[in-house]
Amino acid sequence: MxxxxxxxxxxxxxxxxxxxxxxxxxxxxxxxxxxxxxxxxxxxxxxxxxxxxxxxxxxxxxxxxxxxxxxxxxxxxxxxxxxxxxxxxxxxxxxxxxxxxxxxxxxxxxxxxxxxxxxxxxxxxxxxxxxxxxxxxxxxxxxCEFPVTLKILSVDIETTMQADRIHSIGLYGADIALVLMRGEGVDSETLRFYPDERTLLQAFVRQVCRYDPDIFIGWNVVGFDFRVLAERADKLKVPLRLGRDDQSLRVVQSELGKWYVRLEGRLVIDGIDTLKGATFHFESYSLEYVSQSLFKRGKLIHQANDRGAEIQRLYREDKPALARYNLEDCKLVQDIFDETRLMEYLIERTRLTGLSLDKVGGSAAAFDFQYLPRLHRSGYVAPEFASGDRGIGAPGGYVMDSQPGLYQHVLVLDFKSLYPSIIRTFKIDPAGLAEGLKAAAREEDLIPGFSGAIFSKSKAILPTIIEELWVARDQAKRNSNKPLSQAIKIIMNAFYGVLGSNVCRFFDPRLAGSITLRGHQILQQTRDEIERTFGYRVIYGDTDSVFVLLGDECSDADLQGKALADYLNSWWSAQVEERFNTENYLELEYETHYSRFLMPRMRHSEKGSKKRYAGLQQRPDKEAKLVFKGLENVRSDWTPLARNIQQQLYEAVFRDQPYHDFLKQLVADLRQGKLDDQLVYRRRLRQPLADYLRMKPPHVQAAIKAEKFWQQQQLQSPYQPGQHVSYIMTVNGPEPIEQVRSPIDYEHYVEKQLEPVIDSILCFKEESLQSLIATQRDLFS
CATH class of the missing domain: 3.30.70.2250 (B family DNA polymerase, N domain, alpha/beta motif)
Structure with missing residues (x-):
């Protein structure tokens, strides 16, 4: 044995x-x-x-x-x-x-x-x-519990512009830093040359077998690096035996266009997909942008649009420099994984859900892995897909009508993991619904939901799973285990999505509605109790938060915020016990205090906007931080000009600093061409350029013009679906940054970038940008 x-x-x-x-x-x-x-x-x-x-x-x-x-x-x-x-x-x-x-x-x-x-x-x-x-x-x-340590190998390849031949393969790990290069040259500790592509691929296989990694990592490593490796190996009849079973690498594409690697005993994990799955947010997920954001360090070739041509030049003229570039890309990927603790996150996610480490997304699969065995032991099988669709719409999270204005002293109270706590408190569960609707169910065991749902308190499965995860997350926080805490948070919050998505097997509007509509009720009743008992005004609420206006006469906002949370938690416990005879898991937390707060209006309307605000947040260390939500400052489709000015203007207004002269000088500098480096728009292409038939937005128009430029250079255009287009608005329309030929349309930037940003806050001071600069126009006409 x-x-x-x-x-x-x-x-x-x-x-x-x-x-x-x-x-x-x-x-x-x-x-x-x-x-x-x-x-x-x-x-x-x-x-x-x-x-x-x-x-x-x-x-x-x-x-x-x-x-x-x-x-x-x-x-x-x-x-x-x-x-x-x-x-x-x-x-x-x-x-x-x-x-x-x-x-x-x-x-x-x-x-x-x-x-x-x-x-x-x-x-x-x-x-x-x-x-x-x-x-x-x-x-x-x-x-069993098993603390695992995995051996990682970061891989990156450099190719011709058409990716029809491999120049080099970079390998970086705990005790390897090596570039394999096709062509002639002098070998060194970090660079080895091979006469042709066939011997290059064979050397790659030998190095992998010698290093024996558990996991390959990279940037778009499946859709590009491993796909090209497999294509070239197939073309050259080189068996790419990278798995531990001595079988050749297979890279396949799904019907939806997603690429997958088939290997035994090793995994290939893409940094882009993993960052997104771990809920990291970047304006761009290019390796250059992410590494600059995290380390202020990036690729060794800096010009994005010229990078392909420069790689070809280095291959022809300076192969050691290309090797350094190739190896640095491998290092950047490894450093990103280390800095963000992505591998720890994936391991913890697997321990919680059973999902394979390389599984992308997988909320429904994670739910199934935890739920189905318990469901079977309760005497049930899962339903067929979308069998719960009864034509009842499941509403989303509750968003209150906001009360626009420029305020002093606003508190934010937030329900901790609201949807999971609703599931725990009100026993929302597929099996619990089936048991609750039985004719023989005992009334004292039942708890009402919405849209005709009734749940069994004692036969529910999901609340128990959430309770186990909740306890594990609290322990992870105590142990400062951020990857585990983040994995649990993502999993718990995904449970509502599984119940509310018609592509999941447990989709049933009665389940999803019993969560979201209960959330609506909780937010509304919380608002009403605050206003009735304390006399404060709630100026906004969104899904799990309420924004409470204390007003000018605020002595100790933190003390008032904690007192509000304590009172409401006790009040909710009493309400749940009285109405449902069950334990309350709703927990309201005092989240933050804004000494100044802006709730803007909708554009061209007097109504308040939703999911858009800004405030001067008072931090525990007594420092104040400017926070933006949904405004131009945090949106990548606005120019650096608009985003920078919003930051500076809001800071001045919130801190009661002068800003009139600053705005006048800003417009003067703009019209004099002193701010041209801040006028670049950057938008992503959602589909091939040829598919934009009826509507051609500005970034598409710019990309079409750029196509001609790249054709003249006899180079492949970088403008493919998913790529960003950078352009300037000129008097002749949008033009790509690599070929700006016309004068810049400065009045476009005043009207379309500065005015919306500036007037969104000045309107509450009964001012506007145009009123401040009206006398300047004649100087620049």
């Missing part, structure tokens, strides 16, 4: 003559082991009422079987399990039943995932292996 303890790094499944083989690569501190489970079947469910139809549709197929199980769907209908001896057979069965419109439940759950899921294995695993008398090895899997 042997025992393996470790972390499930990768999982795979394949057909074998005796059934489905499940393959798990398990990483321990010193080594990695492959554990195979053979002779398995896939399983999903069909309704008892569909048995005859199912058998009729599957006539002629062999290797499947139907078996009655003691489970029901959430509408209390009995089900049969349908087992298949191969993955191919399962695909054929699903296709036949889909064509006959026969409902199926859980048919999308992969056997390799279900095997772990049903055993509550979330990352850490203990495998006990014993040999049977016939020589077969039996493996028993059980969950």
């Amino acid at each position: 042997t025992q393996i303890r470790g972390f499930v790094l990768t999982r795979h499944q394949q057909d074998q003559p005796d059934g489905i083989e499940l393959r798990y690569w398990i990483k321990n501190q010193q080594d990695i082991s492959l554990v195979s489970v053979t002779g398995q079947e896939s399983v999903f469910f069909v309704h008892d009422a569909q048995l005859d139809c199912t058998r009729d549709r599957l006539k002629g197929l062999t290797g499947w079987r139907l078996e009655k199980v003691q489970l029901r769907d959430l509408e209390q209908q009995g089900v049969h399990a349908l087992y298949c001896r191969s993955l191919k057979l399962q695909r054929d069965v699903i296709a036949l039943l889909s064509a006959a419109a026969i409902p199926m439940m859980e048919e999308d759950i992969r056997p390799v995932d279900r095997f772990l899921m049903e055993r509550f294995i979330f990352g850490g695993v203990e495998v006990t292996q014993s040999a049977l008398s016939d020589g077969v090895v039996r493996s028993r899997f059980a969950p």
